[in-house]
Amino acid sequence: xxxxxxxxxxxxxxxxxxxxxxxxxxxxxxxxxxxxxxxxxxxxxxxxxxxxxxxxxxxxxxxxxxxxxxxxxxxxxxxxxxxxxxxxxxxxxxxxxxxxxxxxxxxxxxxx
Amino acid sequence: xxxxxxxxxxxxxxxxxxxxxxxxxxxxxxxxxxxxxxxxxxxxxxxxxxxxxxxxxxxxxxxxxxxxxxxxxxxxxxxxxxxxxxxxxxxxxxxxxxxxxxxxxxxxxxxxxxx
Numbered sequence: 001x002x003x004x005x006x007x008x009x010x011x012x013x014x015x016x017x018x019x020x021x022x023x024x025x026x027x028x029x030x031x032x033x034x035x036x037x038x039x040x041x042x043x044x045x046x047x048x049x050x051x052x053x054x055x056x057x058x059x060x061x062x063x064x065x066x067x068x069x070x071x072x073x074x075x076x077x078x079x080x081x082x083x084x085x086x087x088x089x090x091x092x093x094x095x096x097x098x099x100x101x102x103x104x105x106x107x108x109x110x111x112x
Numbered sequence: 113x114x115x116x117x118x119x120x121x122x123x124x125x126x127x128x129x130x131x132x133x134x135x136x137x138x139x140x141x142x143x144x145x146x147x148x149x150x151x152x153x154x155x156x157x158x159x160x161x162x163x164x165x166x167x168x169x170x171x172x173x174x175x176x177x178x179x180x181x182x183x184x185x186x187x188x189x190x191x192x193x194x195x196x197x198x199x200x201x202x203x204x205x206x207x208x209x210x211x212x213x214x215x216x217x218x219x220x221x222x223x224x225x226x227x
Contacts, residue, residue: 036218045218046216099145101157
């Protein structure tokens with residue numbers, strides 16, 4: 001029962017262009033959404049989050065958009081840099097639920 | 113100013129042995145979460161603990177797996193009688209207060225290999 005879905009296992013983007021990573025969820029009780037970035041042999045690191053009362057949150061090169069009616073969120077990275085090559089996990093959490101549910105991840109390759 | 117510390121980084125066990133994975137949360141954090149990542153899979157929630165309490169163990173297999181977070185010392189994830197299917201990366205995360213909008217800080221994980 002995959003409550004958080006990342007349907008693209010991988011994505012390749014030219015350096016300097018925009019990277020768009022997508023995520024869909026099924027549980028309408030989710031109140032917070034987070035993106036984590038993971039390099040090989042390391043633990044995930046927090047990137048950016050958004051509350052369900054907002055539809056956009058921006059932090060430097062990273063912007064997360066939330067479309068509650070479509071149960072869809074996306075992470076935009078612009079401009080993409082070589083160091084952005086990593087696996088990106090979308091995650092969600094309910095207001096009353098303590099655990100964070102993760103998607104399967106999308107591997108982003110930034111091409112030179 | 114250490115982050116979340118997990119040890120060992122790599123653990124090799126033969127089938128039937130016990131595996132003990134340790135996690136020391138960030139300083140001041142009293143909430144610990146364990147996740148498992150199977151090859152080509154995402155992070156699957158296993159258990160959420162506060163000091164001396166298991167809050168949510170809905171992701172833990174019913175048999176062979178147990179977790180604790182004692183008043184003193186690290187959190188321990190224990191797997192008894194390991195099988196090949198237990199081979200995975202096990203990540204521990206901690207948070208300060210466990211509130212809904214709070215982010216988790218992850219350790220580097222323990223890679224368990226069962227021969």
